[in-house]
Amino acid sequence: MNRNHALLSNKTLTAQACATKLRTEKVNLYYGSFQALRNITLDIHACAITAIIGPSGCGKSSLLRLFNRMNDLIPGARVEGNVELDGILIYSPGIDVVELRKKVGMVFQKPNPFPMSVFENVAFGPRRHGMSNRAELEEIVEKSLRHAALWDEVKDKLEQSGLALSGGQQQRLCIARVLAVEPEVILMDEPCSALDPLATLKIEDLMRNLAQEYTIIIVTHNMQQAARVSEMAAFMMMEEDRAGVLVEYGPTSELFTNPKDKRTEDYITGRFG
Amino acid sequence: MVDRWLIAFYIYVVVNIAVIVLAVIKAKMTRKISERTAFVFLGLATALAVLPVLFIIVYTIINGAGAISWSFLTQAPSQAGKAGGILPVIIGTFYLMLGTLVFALPIGVMAGIYLTEYARDNWLTRLINMAIMNLAGVPSIVFGLFGLSVFVLAFHFGLSLLAASLTLASQALAMVITTSREAILAVPREYREGSLAIGVTKWQTVRHIVLPQALPGIITGVVLAISRAAGETAPILVTGAAFLVPRLPGSPLDQFMALPYHLYTVSSNVPGMSKTTMWGVALVLLVVVLSFDVLAAVIRFRSRQRI
Numbered sequence: 274m275n276r277n278h279a280l281l282s283n284k285t286l287t288a289q290a291c292a293t294k295l296r297t298e299k300v301n302l303y304y305g306s307f308q309a310l311r312n313i314t315l316d317i318h319a320c321a322i323t324a325i326i327g328p329s330g331c332g333k334s335s336l337l338r339l340f341n342r343m344n345d346l347i348p349g350a351r352v353e354g355n356v357e358l359d360g361i362l363i364y365s366p367g368i369d370v371v372e373l374r375k376k377v378g379m380v381f382q383k384p385n386p387f388p389m390s391v392f393e394n395v396a397f398g399p400r401r402h403g404m405s406n407r408a409e410l411e412e413i414v415e416k417s418l419r420h421a422a423l424w425d426e427v428k429d430k431l432e433q434s435g436l437a438l439s440g441g442q443q444q445r446l447c448i449a450r451v452l453a454v455e456p457e458v459i460l461m462d463e464p465c466s467a468l469d470p471l472a473t474l475k476i477e478d479l480m481r482n483l484a485q486e487y488t489i490i491i492v493t494h495n496m497q498q499a500a501r502v503s504e505m506a507a508f509m510m511m512e513e514d515r516a517g518v519l520v521e522y523g524p525t526s527e528l529f530t531n532p533k534d535k536r537t538e539d540y541i542t543g544r545f546g
Numbered sequence: 547m548v549d550r551w552l553i554a555f556y557i558y559v560v561v562n563i564a565v566i567v568l569a570v571i572k573a574k575m576t577r578k579i580s581e582r583t584a585f586v587f588l589g590l591a592t593a594l595a596v597l598p599v600l601f602i603i604v605y606t607i608i609n610g611a612g613a614i615s616w617s618f619l620t621q622a623p624s625q626a627g628k629a630g631g632i633l634p635v636i637i638g639t640f641y642l643m644l645g646t647l648v649f650a651l652p653i654g655v656m657a658g659i660y661l662t663e664y665a666r667d668n669w670l671t672r673l674i675n676m677a678i679m680n681l682a683g684v685p686s687i688v689f690g691l692f693g694l695s696v697f698v699l700a701f702h703f704g705l706s707l708l709a710a711s712l713t714l715a716s717q718a719l720a721m722v723i724t725t726s727r728e729a730i731l732a733v734p735r736e737y738r739e740g741s742l743a744i745g746v747t748k749w750q751t752v753r754h755i756v757l758p759q760a761l762p763g764i765i766t767g768v769v770l771a772i773s774r775a776a777g778e779t780a781p782i783l784v785t786g787a788a789f790l791v792p793r794l795p796g797s798p799l800d801q802f803m804a805l806p807y808h809l810y811t812v813s814s815n816v817p818g819m820s821k822t823t824m825w826g827v828a829l830v831l832l833v834v835v836l837s838f839d840v841l842a843a844v845i846r847f848r849s850r851q852r853i
Contacts, residue, residue: 341743348667375745385736387755398744401754447740454744 294319294458294488295340300354302335302517304347309335310517313354315507322480322489324503324525326496328540331509332517333492337460340490341377342370358458375402378451382463384443386435386450391418391427394435394446398454413453421449422479441472445479452483459483461491465498477502496541500529508537553595560591603836606829613826622792623803627812628819630792632827637794638707638787638802639776639834645711645798646775650718651768657719658726658764663752675727681720687780689717694784708798710786717781718771725767729760762849766842773838777831779806789815805831 295317302310309332317323325333335344342363344350356363363373386394395414404410418424423445435446444464451459465473480489480502493499499506506525510518521528521537532538564587568580621631665671693713703709733756741751787807795802809827812819
């Protein structure tokens with residue numbers, strides 16, 4: 274625990290040196306008449322990992338999906354307030370959602386490789402964005418797979434179905450698929466919840482490496498995971514009939530060792546509920 | 547496509563009887579005996595359902611096989627169908643199937659895509675979906691009259707292959723749209739999300755992720771719809787099928803001969819018709835329709851294996 278703590282303080286310093294990549298200001302999100310996020314204001318630092326933690330149903334995923342507008346796909350979803358990427362309001366009318374999602378990629382809870390070969394899975398994004406030169410595609414596929422720490426395991430079976438890989442490999446394939454479109458932000462929605470501990474560790478190592486180049490936001494149930502990988506952490510909760518409350522946001526080390534809010538303390542010490 | 551409704555009716559009646567008898571028995575007998583009785587009745591119901599189909603196939607083969615010969619399949623009919631072969635009849639039916647395919651496939655699949663991927667889920671969409679499903683239940687002669695008034699008369703296509711194909715396609719559309727919708731809805735949402743989340747457009751997602759996955763289901767539906775269209779008599783009766791055109795149709799605006807209508811005329815309107823020739827026509831029609839049903843089953847089976 275002590276060693277962890279020291280590590281966390283170091284990370285905090287880097288986090289503070291970073292610029293703001295994403296910002297939400299007084300954001301409310303509604304699904305029909307249900308309010309899923311309440312008055313959320315926070316700054317997400319570039320080149321850092323931000324964890325969103327909290328109990329099920331508190332609005333973690335809704336907050337995450339705010340940043341690539343995946344909530345738009347849900348009929349009746351409505352956003353109030355400002356969400357900025359590099360100072361640009363991403364919910365303003367002129368925004369091209371497709372371009373936004375190229376910059377803000379997403380990895381899902383359940384690994385969801387497409388039912389096609391490993392190569393085609395990674396090449397899918399670049400192809401759809403207009404790249405057709407085979408050599409260029411091969412280059413970006415290899416680069417992305419290396420980046421996702423998967424190349425050595427799949428380099429001899431690029432033509433095999435992506436569905437034939439193990440769960441952890443599938444999830445890294447999904448990460449490679451995102452990396453191939455060269456995003457700036459990667460959103461991860463409980464990326465390890467369907468994986469065994471070893472595969473989880475691999476993904477966490479990968480996240481630490483990726484954090485040097487990308488802004489990463491991860492939603493997780495697992496507080497040890499949040500403590501292990503993130504520099505910043507947001508704790509969300511639901512209160513009685515109100516979901517989507519941001520209780521506390523700050524450097525992970527402080528949130529875990531010296532929480533300002535009683536509710537945060539109760540949750541992280543397991544005295545919740 | 548031997549009368550499925552008849553079979554369904556058989557099953558319905560037998561299952562009902564079985565249920566009633568079982569209820570009575572259950573009140574009186576031990577569990578072991580009621581188990582055995584259930585087995586017997588359910589087996590009987592299945593047999594009753596399968597037997598008519600087997601009977602029709604076997605009976606048609608026995609009676610019609612004698613008529614099948616190389617000249618029967620490759621010559622034009624003469625003496626009102628009493629002599630010669632049925633080549634123009636077979637070709638006419640194939641043209642009809644092709645015409646139905648050409649019109650029903652693109653429109654049906656595109657409508658299926660629109661209704662599942664693009665249309666908002668509101669009362670209008672639900673109404674349209676319901677209307678399409680009900681369309682499949684509209685009697686075929688009604689489609690025939692629709693084709694007569696719209697394609698034959700209003701569009702001035704006349705009694706023709708084109709008008710008949712369009713009429714059959716209108717009828718097949720309901721089935722093509724319904725099966726396309728089901729196949730498209732069966733594609734997991736995760737695939738769509740994974741694609742959209744890396745900045746791929748909705749249409750690209752549909753084109754490159756959803757359609758390839760849904761294709762086996764769509765093809766199965768289309769093949770079944772086409773095979774059903776091949777067996778229809780009423781819609782083509784009033785839109786272009788002719789009793790006797792002893793040559794192949796040269797243009798889409800020609801009249802044509804087709805198997806079901808030919809069978810209808812030779813079996814009811816030609817005195818002194820040989821029974822063997824009649825059953826021969828029936829056998830050819832049965833083979834055409836059943837082979838398409840088998841094709842649909844093969845496609846379904848192979849796509850299931852691939853997953």
